[in-house]
Amino acid sequence: LRKLELFDEAIVLADELISKYPDFEWCRNEVIWTYIQGVLVKLSEEESLERVIETANRIMSLNPTDLAAKITVFKVLKLAKSSNHWEAVNEWVIKIAPNSLSTKPMTDDSGREGWSDQSLWYNYRINGLIEKEDTKEAISIVDEILERFPKQRKFFLRLKALANYLLGNLPESERIYQNLSSDYRPDWWMLHEYAKVVRDIGRREDALKLMYQAASGHSKLESMVSLFVDIGILCKELGKYEEARAHLVLCKYVRNEKGWTVPEPIINTVNDLNKLFAIT
Missing domain, CATH: 1.25.40 (Serine Threonine Protein Phosphatase 5, Tetratricopeptide repeat)
Structure with missing residues (x-):
């Protein structure tokens, strides 16, 4: 039923099977993917975070393997970040280990490389730490992983600059923003952040x-x-x-x-x- 995309019928059967055979691994895996394909991925970006988390919790309770867990957790993280629900980001990002995620960059239709799953995980993690004011840990993680992701170097350095600003280390924050503005074409929002540092220094x-x-x-x-x-x-x-x-x-x-x-x-x-x- 799942492979025929008859998800309404598949979900009813999945619930029945998992209640009867909770320890049958093949059955549990089919139930997991039925919920992912039939419910989770069909939830739009306009869906409430609560509904997405409810479905994700149902899937995670079945102990999904790496790929299924990644799809489930990233669905929550994407919506939680876009809605500025950082408590949910911090809760869900630690449900998967970064070393279980691929370091291979994703590509768009033109073949241009972007973020990898692992670099995305670190982006969620560091942003979440900054939002809960654990800025020292955020800086420590940036220093640890910066050289692993050269194409995302700009974004991780910006997070380090922001963390230093929030920590009150204005000279270090200014130094990083200044280097970013020299080495890259700065986005308007990065210039805005840089300006606030310079303003608070007194210039x-x-x-x-x-x-x-x-x-x-x-x-x-x-x-x-x-x-x-x-x-x-x-x-x-x-x-x-x-x-x-x-x-x-x-x-x-x-x-x-x-x-x-x-x-x-x-x-x-x-x-x-x-x-x-x-x-x-």
Whole structure:
């Protein structure tokens, strides 16, 4: 039934078989793959994380082998990361060992190589550690694995820079971001992170230049609302009130267009700036 993709019938039979023959390895393996192919992979990216985890737990309770476990765990990790549910990421990433995963890069339709399963695992793991503020462990893992994945070196170094920033080690964070910006074409969001380090060191004019560079390197306004706020606040601190108001008003406009709430501090700051220019 599974190979015929008659999953509705297959799942009913699978539940019956596993209850009768829980120790029959072939049977258990068929049940695992029936749930993976018939339920788990069919769950869309819009599906609730709770539903995905419920299905994944059902599969993991049957002790799947490496490939089945990888598919199951990565399904949870991908959705949990995209929904910023880092507690779930940290819980699920340790359900598989990285040395059980392939180091062979995946390729797209054009043959271009990308991430391997193992490098993806480390990306989830390090991000999860940073989100739970275990920054020293995150830095330690980056140092351990950096040379294994030369094509992902930029991304792992960026995580090390971010971890150092959150740890309060601003000079080291700046050094890494500076090298990244010299060695690679920096993404706008990386320049934004770099600018915040420079700002917190106290070089606000330099930070503003980096933020402007970041803003000029991307075209989707909705992606940059936090950047616009940081530019606006920094301009206000530097006495550049017209620029400050322009960026904060732009942030308000984009958030309103997207149906997002506008944080009260932004509204209040715009109102204060409006008073300076006698705008009602």
